[in-house]
Amino acid sequence: MEKVxxxxxxxxxxxxxxxxxxxxxxxxxxxxxxxxxxxxxxxxETIGHRTRVGLPRSTxxxxxxxxxxxxxxxxxSCITVTTQTGVTLIDPGFSTFDSGEIDLATIGDVxxxxxxxxxxxxxxxxxxxxxxxxxxxxxxxxNQAVADLLRGHDIGVITDNPPGVTAEDVLHGMTxxxxxxxxxxxxxxxxxxxxxxxxxxTLTAPVLALPLLxxxxxxxxxxxxxxxxxxxxxxxxxxxxxxAGGRQFLASMxxxxxxxxxxxxxxxxxxxxxxx
Numbered sequence: 001m002e003k004v005x006x007x008x009x010x011x012x013x014x015x016x017x018x019x020x021x022x023x024x025x026x027x028x029x030x031x032x033x034x035x036x037x038x039x040x041x042x043x044x045e046t047i048g049h050r051t052r053v054g055l056p057r058s059t060x061x062x063x064x065x066x067x068x069x070x071x072x073x074x075x076x077s078c079i080t081v082t083t084q085t086g087v088t089l090i091d092p093g094f095s096t097f098d099s100g101e102i103d104l105a106t107i108g109d110v111x112x113x114x115x116x117x118x119x120x121x122x123x124x125x126x127x128x129x130x131x132x133x134x135x136x137x138x139x140x141x142x143n144q145a146v147a148d149l150l151r152g153h154d155i156g157v158i159t160d161n162p163p164g165v166t167a168e169d170v171l172h173g174m175t176x177x178x179x180x181x182x183x184x185x186x187x188x189x190x191x192x193x194x195x196x197x198x199x200x201x202t203l204t205a206p207v208l209a210l211p212l213l214x215x216x217x218x219x220x221x222x223x224x225x226x227x228x229x230x231x232x233x234x235x236x237x238x239x240x241x242x243x244a245g246g247r248q249f250l251a252s253m254x255x256x257x258x259x260x261x262x263x264x265x266x267x268x269x270x271x272x273x274x275x276x
Contacts, residue, residue: 069191071207072273074102076240077122077196079209081188085164086111089131090186090194090209094120095240097127101270109135112162115142116196117172117183118149121240125153143169143184164189170200173216191276193231197238204229207276211238212250219250223257233264235274244269 070082076095081088087108092115096102110131115123123146132138132155140150140157147157161167165188172183185201187193193204197216208231212222226234236254239247251267258265266274 068275069189070273070275071192071235071268073235073237073268073270074107075099075270077116077194077209077211077237079192079194079235079237080108080110081192082108083164083189083191085189088112088114088165088188090114090188091116091122091196092124092127092131093122094124094127097124097130099240099270103271104130106271110138111135112165113138113140114165114186114188114194115140115146115157115184116186116194116198117143117181118145119172119181119197121238122196123149125150125155128155129153141165143182145182161186168201168203170195170198172197173199173214175216192235193229194237199225201229204231206232208234209237210234210254212236212254213242214238219253223254226254226258226263227261230261231263233266234258236265236267 068084070080072080072082074080074096076093077091078093078096079090081090087110089107089110089112092113097104113128113131115128117123123142128140128150132140139162140155141162142150142157142159144159147159150157165186167187168185170183170185171180174180183196183198183200185193185195185198187203187205191205192207192209193201194209195201195204195211197211197214199217199221208226208229210222210226211217212219234254236247236251239250242250247269248267251265255265268274
């Protein structure tokens with residue numbers, strides 16, 4: 001069964017207790033009263049091992065997310081967003097496909113793939129081919145650089161955005177080699193923004209997938225980026241080179257830094273999900 005992180009909120013921003021080993025996610029745990037919950041949340045309901053978190057309704061670029069959506073982190077920067085319109089997979093990189101940490105059969109019926117940029121930790125051609133083999137009508141969307149890359153693997157890429165998706169074309173953060181390839185920041189159904197490997201985006205949905213540590217950035221810069229965009233919730237990504245302890249440490253550090261800004265940090269382990 002897919003593991004789902006159970007989140008409890010109160011006015012002390014107690015969130016993601018599983019990451020600290022303080023909450024098992026079992027049904028029957030007490031739920032804080034509405035007045036004790038974080039002010040940024042509307043509702044909280046526990047059903048078995050899945051917790052439903054209610055964010056205030058918000059409009060981003062004229063879009064509204066579905067009444068029910070599931071955000072699942074696969075590995076590293078690879079995320080799926082499941083809504084009434086289907087399953088969108090963002091950044092099918094090698095970590096999810098090759099690590100063995102994710103049972104690929106549990107990914108779901110992916111109908112569209114979004115790729116932020118050309119680096120292999122964000123797009124592995126064999127992974128994209130595997131998704132297409134599972135469902136022939138899968139559409140792949142990205143920028144021209146990714147289209148050129150995947151053309152060599154006989155994979156067609158649409159450079160326009162699919163319905164319900166908006167994007168900002170920005171540059172990748174400067175790498176140690178001095179390069180900054182094109183990068184497309186995607187917002188899916190007005191719910192989640194995935195900036196790829198860039199801190200140039202100017203807009204975010206209520207939920208921001210936030211790269212916390214990479215050769216092109218630091219955790220300090222990532223926190224500053226989140227403060228500038230001011231999402232309601234942050235899901236840490238881009239940490240495949242760290243062990244579980246390192247990922248937990250960085251997420252806790254970011255949570256402490258962003259607490260005063262009213263930004264909730266919700267770390268999801270590989271394969272874990274949150275229902276909104």
